[in-house]
Amino acid sequence: MSGFQGRCAVITGAKGDIGAAIAAELARRGAHVFAVDIGYRERSGPETAGAGQIVRLPLDVTDAAAVSETFREISVQAAPISLLVNAAGGPGNVRVPVDQVTDADWHRVVSLNLDGLFFCCREAARAMKPIGGGAIVNISSGAGRNWTRTGVQAYAAAKSGVIGLTRQLARELGPAGIRVNCIAPGLIEVDATREEIARIPPEDRKAHIANIALGRLGKATDLVGPTLFFLGDDAAFVTGQTISVDGGSIMLG
Numbered sequence: 001m002s003g004f005q006g007r008c009a010v011i012t013g014a015k016g017d018i019g020a021a022i023a024a025e026l027a028r029r030g031a032h033v034f035a036v037d038i039g040y041r042e043r044s045g046p047e048t049a050g051a052g053q054i055v056r057l058p059l060d061v062t063d064a065a066a067v068s069e070t071f072r073e074i075s076v077q078a079a080p081i082s083l084l085v086n087a088a089g090g091p092g093n094v095r096v097p098v099d100q101v102t103d104a105d106w107h108r109v110v111s112l113n114l115d116g117l118f119f120c121c122r123e124a125a126r127a128m129k130p131i132g133g134g135a136i137v138n139i140s141s142g143a144g145r146n147w148t149r150t151g152v153q154a155y156a157a158a159k160s161g162v163i164g165l166t167r168q169l170a171r172e173l174g175p176a177g178i179r180v181n182c183i184a185p186g187l188i189e190v191d192a193t194r195e196e197i198a199r200i201p202p203e204d205r206k207a208h209i210a211n212i213a214l215g216r217l218g219k220a221t222d223l224v225g226p227t228l229f230f231l232g233d234d235a236a237f238v239t240g241q242t243i244s245v246d247g248g249s250i251m252l253g
Ligand SMILES: NC(=O)c1ccc[n+]([C@@H]2O[C@H](COP(=O)([O-])OP(=O)(O)OC[C@H]3O[C@@H](n4cnc5c(N)ncnc54)[C@H](O)[C@@H]3O)[C@@H](O)[C@H]2O)c1
Pocket: 012, 013, 014, 015, 016, 017, 018, 019, 036, 037, 038, 039, 059, 060, 061, 062, 086, 087, 088, 089, 090, 091, 112, 116, 139, 140, 141, 142, 184, 185, 186, 187, 188, 189, 190, 191, 192, 193
């Protein structure tokens, strides 16, 4: 998995456990990583990390104008962006019956998981086309491939949309040398899910784990290898694909 030295990478949702793990490993392998997240208060860095570096920037991915400005600034100040990982996302309120979902909740979740990801892909295409290529990895979810126990209607719809958008962009951007792939994580034990996991009744938890071939929940670091594979030269002939990183919960032919 070579080829990251000196590459300019943007990771959204990089304050979260999954985005942070991916950002750290890309920097360790020499990339100039721009870690963006709505949770950062101010710009910080560059901080040396392994062979590369990380700059942290506040960015709300649902704000199309801000995404446009930030991506343009990065390309001008550093180097043209050639790697993008869209990890910003989240399910919003879970276990709300469909007849009680408000318009605002629906729009908030779709806006974060689908609109925001689209705005970032659009800016990445603008940056990557003139340099002859790049790689994008979109983080979807098992909820985009199958039903979930937690009743996350907008999240399921948006994460399915991410898989469809990945295919469409892969087809459209392939001739420009831009590969677009997708990861669908299963339930990953991170800060954001710890409370929800603790709330699962023991019997349901047992059933959930029994449904995972590898018999455990995921860790943020489980997402790093598959993401770097898609970003790197080893995947030079791979585009439009979604892989589940879920210990073997969903097995598609
Ligand atoms: N943890 C899991 O079990 C799991 C399972 C399947 C998919 N995923 C997906 O993986 C990705 C990373 O999730 P995570 O588990 O690290 O959760 P997380 O909540 O720790 O990370 C998500 C990050 O996105 C950021 N964010 C939220 N709104 C934003 C916005 N408008 N603009 C920019 N950043 C914003 C948050 O501040 C947070 O740091 C998400 O897309 C999530 O849907 C997670």
